[in-house]
Amino acid sequence: MLVNGSTHRTVWSAAEGETVQIIDQSKLPWNFEIENLRCVSEVATAISEMHVRGAGCIGATAGYGMWLAAKKARGSDERLLESAHELIATRPTASNLTWAVERQLTKLRASPVDRWVAVAKQEAETIANEDAAWCQRIGEHGCKLIHEIASQKAPGEPVHILTHCNAGWLAFTDWGSATAPIYAAHRAGIPVHVWVDETRPRNQGARLTAWELMNEKVPHTVIVDNAGGHLMQHGMVDLVITGTDRTTYTGDVANKIGTYLKALAAHDNGIPFYVALPSSTFDWKMRDGVREIPIEERGGSEVSLMDGLAEDGSIQKVDLVNPGSPTANHAFDVTPARLVTGLITERGICAASEDGISRLYPPHERATQ
C-alpha cells in the first residue's frame, strides 16, 4: 500500500538476496525506517519486540526467517528444528507463526538437503504473496458489505466503520484484513469514515492504523478504547470490522485485548460485527476459544511506559502510571462466536460457526491451507 505515495510491503527479501527486510513498525508513525534482518535470531527478536506484528506479517516474517534458518542449518535437521522452535517461541498467541514455520518444515523435509535454501526462499515468497492475494480477496468480499450499507444511506453520507488495533496492511504483507474492505470501498468511491480505537497499551490503532489510513487518504478519527460503546449507542457506527490472531474452527476469535468489549457493545446495539481473516489464521484443532487459546501476558511496563512525540520533536518515553503501582498486561482476549456476525475470508463471508466455516473450508481441504 501507499507510504508517502510509494507502494510498499511489510516484509521482503533484500534485492541483493542475502537478508530479510522489514518496515520497523516500532518506529511508526514518527519515523519510517527499513530494518535488515541477517539471521534467525534477528528475525526472532524483530517478532518478539514487535518491530513486526500482526497475524499475517508475523507469519510472512517467520516464513522468511525459515529461509535464514535453512541457511544456518547447513543440512542439519536438528539445527533447522532449533531455529523453528526459536521462531515459534516468540509470540504464543499468533497461529500464523506456527503455521508458517510448520509449512516451511514440511516443504523442506520433502526436499533434498542441498536445495533447502532455495526451496525455503521460494516458499517464503509464496507465503508472502498468498497473504497479499488473500487479503486482496478479503477486501473484495468485505467491500460488498460496505456497499450494501452505503446503498441504504443518503448519497455521499459516509459509512462509519469502527476498528480495533491494527489489522491493516502493516499486520500482513499488504492490504490488511480488517482494512482491506475499507481500502477496497474507498478506492471504489464509496464514502467511508473509520473510527480508530487507539488500542492501549501499545496504541497500534493511534500509531499504525491512523498512519495507514492517512497515507491512503481515508477519512478517520482516532478515539480512546472506551468510546466505542457510546458511539454505537448513538448511531454513529454502522459496522465493526476487526482482525484476529487466532480463530477456532467454531468461530471464536482471539484478537487484541478489548475486542471482546466492542463485540459486546455491537451486539447490544444491533450493529454488525465482522472479523476479517485469511484462512491461515484458523486453528483447526481448537474448539473453545475462551478456554483453550493461550493468552500472552506481556511486561507490565508496556502499560506504564509510553512513547510519544515531545514538543521538541524528539521521541520521549514517559511513565503514565502512579509511581509504585503494579500493572498487568494481558495482550489478547477471546470474542465468543455468538457475538460475531460473520467472518470475512479470502473465500467469501461465512457465519462464525463450525457449520459456516465448514462450508467455505470443508475439513478435507484444511490440510492444504
Added chain:
Amino acid sequence: MLVNGSTHRTVWSAAEGETVQIIDQSKLPWNFEIENLRCVSEVATAISEMHVRGAGCIGATAGYGMWLAAKKARGSDERLLESAHELIATRPTASNLTWAVERQLTKLRASPVDRWVAVAKQEAETIANEDAAWCQRIGEHGCKLIHEIASQKAPGEPVHILTHCNAGWLAFTDWGSATAPIYAAHRAGIPVHVWVDETRPRNQGARLTAWELMNEKVPHTVIVDNAGGHLMQHGMVDLVITGTDRTTYTGDVANKIGTYLKALAAHDNGIPFYVALPSSTFDWKMRDGVREIPIEERGGSEVSLMDGLAEDGSIQKVDLVNPGSPTANHAFDVTPARLVTGLITERGICAASEDGISRLYPPHERATQ
C-alpha cells in the same frame, strides 16, 4: 483520607477564612499541591480545567464557589445569578454541580442580604460535610457486599474488585463513592485487591485511584481499559463498583466513558456490577439516560496529548497519535439500568430501577435531598 500518612480532604475553606483551597488534582500523582481559589472565576477555572473533578468534589467546590459568589454579589441578585451561571456552565454532565449551586441559591434567597456571605459559607461547609458523611455510609453499606463475597472464599483469598475512573475520595470531599466500600473493607481487615482501569483519555484511574489506593495501602493493579472483559471471562473479577456523574430516577447511570463496556462484560459473565453514589447525584427529572443525559465533548487534544513522568524526573507532555489524524473525545457514556445490579447509596443498597430507588427515596422526600 491518607496522603503520606496525614488526613486530607479535597476542598475546604482556608484557615484564615478568605479563600477556598483544593488539592490540585491535575498535578497528581507526581506532585501534591494545594491551590488557593480567591474568586468565582478561579473556582470556575479549577472546575473546567479539572484541577478538581468527580461528582461530589465538583459539587462541594461549587458550593464553596457560591460563598465567593455571595461575597462578590454584595447583595445583588443579578450578580449572584451571574456567578451561579458561570459555575454551572463549567461541566455539562455533572449533576452535583447544578444541585449544589441551586441549593445555595435557595438558601440565600431565604436569607437576609447582609447574612449572605455567612450563610453561604455555612452552607458550603454543610454540603462538604454531608458529602463526606454520605460517602462514609456508602462505605458501610457496600462493605457488606464485599464481606459476603469474602465469606464464600478461602480465608485470606482477596476479593477482586474492578473499578473505572476515579470515584475515590478525590472525586468527593472524603472516602469516595466506589472506593468507600473498598476502604471500609480494607480497614475491617477483609482482604481486597483492586483492578484499576487506567481510564483513558485522562487516566484518572492510573493517576488518581492508584495514588489513593497506594496511600491507603490497598493492594491494586493498574490495567488498560481494554483488559476488564478478559479478566471477567477468566474469573479474575468478583465485583465491579463504579461511580456515577448523573443517575436518572429510573437507574440509568452516566459515568466516565467506557463504564458501559465494563457493565456489558460484567453482565455477560454474571458478575455483579454496582454503582455507588450519594443521592445528590440523582437527577429526579430524567427518565431515559441514553437519550436525555447531555454528554460532554471535550477537546481532542486530551486524546492525543498525554502527561507523563520522563526519565529525567520532569513531567513531559507527549503526542501519542499519528500526526495529522483527527481525534474525538466524548467524556461520558450512559449505562442502562438493565446492566446495573444495584445502587449503593447513603441510605442503603437498592435495585437500579424506578421502583427500587423510590423505596429508598420516596418522591415526597426528594426535594430535600
